[in-house]
Each structure stands twice: as structure tokens, then as C-alpha cells.
Amino acid sequence: MPAIVTEILGLLGFIIRFVGFLVFGLAVGRFVWDNFKKSEWQVKVALALGLFALAAALTHFSSPGSAGAFALGSGVAFLMANMPKKENKEDEK
Numbered sequence: 081m082p083a084i085v086t087e088i089l090g091l092l093g094f095i096i097r098f099v100g101f102l103v104f105g106l107a108v109g110r111f112v113w114d115n116f117k118k119s120e121w122q123v124k125v126a127l128a129l130g131l132f133a134l135a136a137a138l139t140h141f142s143s144p145g146s147a148g149a150f151a152l153g154s155g156v157a158f159l160m161a162n163m164p165k166k167e168n169k170e171d172e173k
Contacts, residue, residue, distance in 0.1 A: 097146055098146065098149045100149075101138075101142070101146040101147075101149035101150045101153070102149040103153065104150060105149060105151065105152065105153020105156075105157070106153035106154070106157050107153075107157075108131065108134065108150075108154065108157075109153060109161075110161070112128075112130070112131045113157055113158060113160075113161035114161065115127060116128075117161075135147070135150065135154065138150050
């Protein structure tokens with residue numbers, strides 16, 4: 081196989097891995113923050129420790145880009161969970 085094809089497929093693999101870890105971080109972060117709000121303190125501790133342990137494990141066992149994508153996804157989930165809810169103006173009328 082020509083070298084350019086190998087390079088293109090490698091780049092495509094890196095992009096797919098980045099997007100996959102971004103989506104995985106968003107899903108895990110969304111799960112944690114949605115359940116964090118309505119749980120007892122024991123469950124909150126378990127959720128926080130689990131999320132941070134997963135982030136630490138991904139930092140150790142995956143590439144830096146993948147760990148960064150997971151962190152970005154978790155950060156976006158955190159921001160989405162803390163945004164105020166929009167109210168429909170049609171419901172008020």
C-alpha cells in the first residue's frame with residue numbers, strides 16, 4: 081500500500097478516536113451530573129470518585145489526545161448540566 085494511503089488512514093483513525101472519546105466523555109459526564117443532583121451524599125461521593133478515577137485511568141492508559149477529548153466531553157457535560165433551563169413563552173400564555 082502506498083505511504084500516503086497509510087498516512088491518511090492513520091489520520092482518519094486518530095480523528096475517529098478523538099470523536100469517540102469526546103462522545104464517551106459527554107455521555108459519562110452527562111450520566112454523572114444528572115444523577116449527582118438527585119442522589120444522597122454516598123452516591124455523590126461514588127459518582128465523583130468514579131468519574132475522576134476513569135479520567136485518571138484514561139490519562140495513564142490512552143493517548144494524550146484521547147484523554148483530552150474525554151476531559152472536553154466531561155467539561156461540556158458539566159456546563160450543560162449547570163445551564164439554566166429555558167422556559168417556553170407559549171406555555172406562559
